[in-house]
Amino acid sequence: MTAEAAERLIEFPALKEAQGALDAKRKELHDIMTEAGPEFDMAKVKSISGDTQAKVAHMRALNEAIEERKSKVDELLIVARSAAIAREQEAASEKGAESGTRRGEGGDGTRTKDGRRRSFGEMFVGSQACKGYVRGSGQGPQAQLDVDLKTLMTTLTGWAPETTRTGRVEEFPTRPAPDVAELIPQTTTNQISVVYMEETVFDNTAAETGEGDQYPEARLKLEEKSSPVRKIPVYLPVTDELFEDEPRAESYVNNRLPFMLRQRLDFQILRGNGTAPNLVGTQNVQGILSQPLGGDPVPDALYKAMRRIRDTGFAEPSVVFITPAKWEPVRLLRTADGIYIWGHPSMPGPATIWGVPVKETTAAPATSALLGDYANFAELAVRRGIDVQVSNSHDDFFIRGKLAVRADLRVALIHYRPSAFAEVTGL
Structure with missing residues (x-):
């Protein structure tokens, strides 16, 4: 214009x-x-x-x-x-x-000066619709073209529009990690087993005596304890072409495999059965305290377990692990007049019960809650962190153009004082 x-x-x-x-x-x-x-x-x-x-x-x-x-x-x-x-x-x-x-022979603009019929492109470029169109206006002049076109050209029968895939990869809904491991103190070890001494007998006979009387004899006993290093591995087969043709595939696989290991480690920390090659999770540690729900409300049962940890284990619980389904009725407890006991829904801040942080995780047992002094009496000793390797030497992968991407970690889990932990059962 x-x-x-x-x-x-x-x-x-x-x-x-x-x-x-x-x-x-x-x-x-x-x-x-x-x-x-x-x-x-x-x-x-x-x-x-x-x-x-x-x-x-x-x-x-x-x-x-x-x-x-x-x-x-x-x-x-x-x-x-x-x-x-x-x-x-x-x-x-x-x-x-x-x-x-002159527009052309015959005056209709459909033919050139030498009598040749104009192509569709020539007629369109010379039309008012093309010359008068203003980009971004949304409208423009119309023009009628005399074209012998038998089949209507559409996105279905003619030229399909090009589509470009976005860079987003929507991952499968699964338990996030780490929910549990981040709350356990971590150390390193260069041994195949973490060996330590546990005081199994503490007989304190200290008492007042008169002059010249015999001193009371105390008794102590130590036993050697050990927790073996266990390996958690996983591998994924892929083709050579996948990594060559899709630039993001390698980083995607290298991220997801370690995620799988951390997710499994969380499960093992809480529920490992201790049968080799499993770790001994809190639920299966010999000597932890057990508090049945019985007829108590869940908050009462949790408090009783905390009190027993303090009385028997002489420890202070640092976290409660419970599934979201079992924490929900606690969080929604209300008074008779409708006041939320555990705080208004808009209340910010982390979940706590009786002053102890609550970690909602599906790694916890479905019908139990686990709690204890993880900060002082639990340890995750790492022999080797997550290691990712790629090789074509597996089976017939070399001649088939395949790769095996593997990842593993080696850790030992120790609960130093079993009585510093408890399970509330029957939820």
Whole structure:
């Protein structure tokens, strides 16, 4: 569109009126915000009567009116542009006719000067629809092309649109990791087993005696304990082409396999049965305390387990592991008049019960809660962290163009003081 045609848009009466109405509303809203100042103090606004709520409601109404008028102006701009383009083309046609310009033999523009029928592309490029189209306007002049086309060309029968896949990979819904391991103190070891001494007898006979009387004899006994290093492995077969043709595939596999190991480790920490090559999880440690739910509410049973840990294990519980399904009724406990006991739903902060942090995880037993002083009496000794390797030497992978991606870790899990841990059963 020429500059002259663009100037004519402003002269379009309906457009000019709509633009003026839009500018007026914009100025009214601007003046109100200027009155309010940078602090948006509605008390300073004198151009609107009423309290703060009334003034804010008036500003919302102004904003809605601005949006409506803006849409109207946009519609009129499209109409005005189309009209201006049509006038330009009409003037150009008249000028061409006066100078004797011919569209082609027969005057219909479908043939060239030498009598050859114009191609679809030639007719389209020379048409008013192409020449008069303004990018971004949404509309333009129409033109009829005389084309012998038997089959309608669509996205189904002609040229399918190209689609580009996004970079997002939506992972399978599964338990996040690590839920549990992050709450266990971690150390390193270069041995195949963590060996330590446990005091199994502590007979304190200290007592007051008279002058010359025999001292009471105390008794202590130590036993050697050990926790073997166990390996948790996993592998995944892939083809050579997958890693060659999809740049992100290698990093995807290298991330998911370690995730699987950490997820399994969480399960083993809480529920490993101790039968080689399993770790001994908290639930299966010999000597941990057991507190049945019985007829108690869940919070009461948890408190009793905590009290027993303090009385018997002389330890302070650092965390409670419980499944989301079993924590839900605790979190939703309400008084008779509907007040949430464990805090309002909008209350921020981590979940706690009796001051002890709660970790909701599906790695916990389905019908039990495990708790204890993991901070002081549990340890995860790492012999080797997660190691990822790739090889084609497995089976017939070399001649079939396959790769085996494997990952593993080696750790030992120790519960130094069994009585510092407890299981609440029967949930």
